[in-house]
Amino acid sequence: MAFRSPFAIPRQLLVGTTSLGGRSAISSRLRCNQRGLATVVPPVTQDATGSKGPTAMVFMNMGGPSTTDEVEDFLSRLFADGDLIPLGRLQSYIGPLIARRRTSKIQKQYADIGGGSPIRKWSEYQCAEMCKLLDKISPETAPHKPYVAFRYAAPLTETMYEQLFADGFGNGKGGRAVAFTQYPQYSCSTTGSSLNELWKWRNRLEGKRANGESEPAGAIQWSVIDRWPSHSGLVEAFAQNIEAQLKTYPEEKRDQVVLLFSAHSLPMSVVNRGDPYPAEVAATVHAVMQRLKFKNPYRLCWQSQVGPSAWLGAQTSDTVQEYVKRGQTDLILVPIAFTSDHIETLYELDQEVIHEANNPGVKRAESLNGSPVFIQALADIARDHLQKGELCSRQMTLRCQGCTSERCLGQKKFFAGQEHASMVV
Numbered sequence: 001m002a003f004r005s006p007f008a009i010p011r012q013l014l015v016g017t018t019s020l021g022g023r024s025a026i027s028s029r030l031r032c033n034q035r036g037l038a039t040v041v042p043p044v045t046q047d048a049t050g051s052k053g054p055t056a057m058v059f060m061n062m063g064g065p066s067t068t069d070e071v072e073d074f075l076s077r078l079f080a081d082g083d084l085i086p087l088g089r090l091q092s093y094i095g096p097l098i099a100r101r102r103t104s105k106i107q108k109q110y111a112d113i114g115g116g117s118p119i120r121k122w123s124e125y126q127c128a129e130m131c132k133l134l135d136k137i138s139p140e141t142a143p144h145k146p147y148v149a150f151r152y153a154a155p156l157t158e159t160m161y162e163q164l165f166a167d168g169f170g171n172g173k174g175g176r177a178v179a180f181t182q183y184p185q186y187s188c189s190t191t192g193s194s195l196n197e198l199w200k201w202r203n204r205l206e207g208k209r210a211n212g213e214s215e216p217a218g219a220i221q222w223s224v225i226d227r228w229p230s231h232s233g234l235v236e237a238f239a240q241n242i243e244a245q246l247k248t249y250p251e252e253k254r255d256q257v258v259l260l261f262s263a264h265s266l267p268m269s270v271v272n273r274g275d276p277y278p279a280e281v282a283a284t285v286h287a288v289m290q291r292l293k294f295k296n297p298y299r300l301c302w303q304s305q306v307g308p309s310a311w312l313g314a315q316t317s318d319t320v321q322e323y324v325k326r327g328q329t330d331l332i333l334v335p336i337a338f339t340s341d342h343i344e345t346l347y348e349l350d351q352e353v354i355h356e357a358n359n360p361g362v363k364r365a366e367s368l369n370g371s372p373v374f375i376q377a378l379a380d381i382a383r384d385h386l387q388k389g390e391l392c393s394r395q396m397t398l399r400c401q402g403c404t405s406e407r408c409l410g411q412k413k414f415f416a417g418q419e420h421a422s423m424v425v
Contacts, residue, residue: 063150064117172218233377274400
């Protein structure tokens, strides 16, 4: 199977993390990643236009290697993330070892989808187009400046932060920035990890703020759009792509086509800790089916399970094989937790699941990518957030029932702000 998840770890390596290097290592890494900057924007002054602008809009996502040469670095960062893959105190050693062992296989998979992931291209396009719309529908917070911060690939979070400084935000100049997660459904392994990384670099580069204390003078004022699983614009974008694919079937068969909504799975240990992701993915599916008037039978399934541990199921590949075996060969796969194409859609679904089904009735709905409906939805979500003046959702102030992470606690208290930090439990 494809590399679809960071959890493909040999059992014998699942032992023992050390923290990242010191300031010199940080500076070195920042210099090394200058060619991986987010879309360049001109410098701004904090009183340039609207009374509440300018505003930096930062899209957060996992990211992916843009070329096959970037695969090993991508995997090394991914396997070094204790929020995503807890390997214990030897993580800084084990992570690169696993990355090296998997690099050649994963390079082949990226080569098969065109030589790299398109996720950076789509993320930068979506963010830039959203900002153009925001300048029109939220002029009081304009100009809106687009940035992308990937967790494991260029442009990295720390590179994005240095670009904010270069463009006139923070570093004694103040200014506002919105961290906009591009995972519509919240998980501690995705949005949570990205926010932990943003919080870490904010403390390193602008000065650590203890809970309840005021911001250092001139620091960036952050707020977070941390989830949006059932937003009407997101639902409409998914529904239109499904309807477009349904039209490729004979009219008399369209209502019998089974819709298989597919999302990246989670280990059951994460689910049982109380992670909200499964419920929020289900909320998206239900909202989309309501928009489609429940005309088709449907199921939610989960892709990318790897390794020996128990994962959330049923698995997408198994589901497709079972339905085809039963004679139900008209199936549409819908990547319901992804906002653009990447290896999970282009390789796992297209080149593995659909190819192995070996039936022309098994198809996939288009990913959101450059959908104008989707980009308008992003602008509407951002405008509403800016107008409400909320630092984050109330949901974000509540940790998972089984969470014991002090880092998660500190990050949530920071983004909740002084007024709501006491609500974080």
